[in-house]
Amino acid sequence: MSAIDLPRRVFLLSEDRELARTLDGLWPVEGQIAGPVVSVFARGRSALEEIFEQPPDLLLVDGRLADLPFTEVVALVKGENVYRQLPVVACLTPAAAAALDPAAVEIDDFLLLPIEPAVARARLELTMSRAARSLDANPLSRLPGNTSIISRIQNLIDLRQDFALAYVDLDHFKSFNDAYGFARGDEVLLMTARILANTVRDLGAALSFVGHVGGDDFVCIVPVELAEKACLRIIDSFDRIVPSFYDPADAVRGGLRSTDRQGQLREFPLMAVSIAVVFNLGGSLTHFGQVSAIAAGLKKKAKEKVKSSYVLDRRREGNGQPA
Amino acid sequence: MSEDLKTEIKDRALEIRNLPTLPLALTEVSTLLDDPEVSTDEVARVIGRDQVLSAKVLKMVNSPVYGFPGRIGSVQHSLVLLGLNVIRGVIISTSVFDIMVESMAGLWEHSLGCATACQRLARRAGFKDPEEYSVAGLLHDLGKVVTACQMPDVKARIDEVVAADDLTYFEAERKLLGFGHDRINAWIAEHWKLPLRLKEGMAMHHKPQLAQYYPDVAAVVHIGDFLTRVYEFGSGGDDQAVPLKPEALKLLKLTMCDLEVVLDELEGDLSEIAGLRFA
Secondary structure, three states: OOOOOOEEEEEEEEEOOHHHHHHOOOOOOEEOOOEEEEEOOOOOOHHHHHHOOOOOOEEEOOOOOOOOOHHHHHHHHHHHOOOOOOOOEEEEEEHHHHHHOOOOOOOOOOEEEOOHHHHHHHHHHHHHHHHHHHHOOOOOOOOHHHHHHHHHHHHHHHHHOEEEEEEEEEOOOHHHHHHHHHHHHHHHHHHHHHHHHHHHHHHHOOOOOOEEOOOOEEEEEEEEHHHHHHHHHHHHHHHHHHHOOOHHHHHHEEEEEEEOOOOEEEEEEEEEEEEEEEEEEOOOOHHHHHHHHHHHHHHHHHHOOOOOOEEEEEEEHOOOOOO | HHHHHHHHHHHHHHHHOOOOOOOHHHHHHHHHHHOOOOHHHHHHHHHHHHHHHHHHHHHOOOOHHOOOOOOOOHHHHHHHHHHHHHHHHHHOOOOOOOOHHHHHHHHHHHHHHHHHHHHHHHHHOOOHHHHHHHHHHHOOOOHHHHHHHHHHHHHHHHHHHHHHHHHOOHHHHHHHHHOOOHHHHHHHHHEEEEEHHHHHHHHHOOHHHOOOOOOHHHHHHHHHHHHHHHOOOOOOOOOOOOOOOOHHHHHHHHHHOHHHHHHHHHHHHHHEEEEEEEO
């Protein structure tokens, strides 16, 4: 979940020592790979402060908790926007599970008591990875968000794998939003997401990824030799399709007319895509931070043009790599 | 005319879940999609010749799932946005006519002819994006396909009236039902959230002068339908000539001379697509 690989933390709220022992034994230390660290709290109340201060990666709550109904723990966690994403799994007796009202108790999953260790482990791993995926996905496009983007890039850098990273954003998106409203703006973002996802997938390369940073900012990872082809295709598709998202009169006129805050009538051209491509060649990059710094510089260049355009990081020629 | 009948027909028309197409078209697209190297444009070209496959693709891309309903009126754009994975799914789930293949083939041919005519007309009239018009031409008789699939009983009665009273299919529909396939087109286009431009072309091609929003599309489809019938290309369900409304020409600022040019161009196009087999 985090960019730095700290061991994941699992909290168990239960008085049942047998259950605690079973769960603690789910992830034995296997060589270098560290499993989650399980902390057990016999009393629910005392656990709350620690949950709120340093939320774990997974919260297990025993349905038989004595000092605090487990439903209350769930409500406390799920009722706060900052903790909502923390996956909560209840440990329930078959009778309690059968009586569960999923609309009233916002748990992510439950385990049946008594626990079957192998199944429980698989279920809990699944719950944690599902939570990581859904937390990070952009709520509009459902593409992977920042956490996935950064970890994907950092992984490739660490592996010294060559790749091209394209930063994509839209020109004049703001004026479109201002003129037509954000719902129409969202339509354009969803259209853009589809073009990027399909273009990148159609390249047929194993190394490919599309993420949504937020707003009108997207990133694509593609093989170095396909980067330029991808840019050309994205621009071609976007430029062809985007007029459909304008009112007919504006599409024909080729842009928007609106009054700015000073009451001046201003003209805005149709939206365009700007793409800045940064390359990692022979381990030329060492950290994610470099990528965004280089991209920011390139972006300025791409933005100088009114029409859709792309700029490739010219340093790659300096590295003596094939163009 | 009874409102009950209209509601009943509308309900039955909109119940349509899975329009079948002709076997050859489906095979052709499936074969293309088997090639992992195939380009979106190639697939779009073949799908763009089949009214049912085109309608399915447009319905899909304009569905609320994708988040921009009513925006996309081009098959090529639809394919870019849906991606070949989704297209494969659409094709896999499409069935074919097991009966009526012969009679449907005529309608397929007529629709493709009309699409081609619309493209030529739109160009001649100086419109920016001719594909928008050709899609409307391709789908202008979709209501007839829907009737044939959903209400074969109704279609059989219309066919009888066409034969017995020497009427056009459109006249027979109106005599029998009180409304025509243009109305069914409107219901379908609305229900599938197709763009308004497309809807007007589909729904107003028999009365372009009454089109409220996009009389240009309705007029192009009207003349396109007429020209295709002049060449007796395929069959719209009868072998009558349909009247050409002079208002349509006026709307597009086209003269009879322009029309002759388009007719000449169309002759070449039609002899080319006449080589395609439909059934």
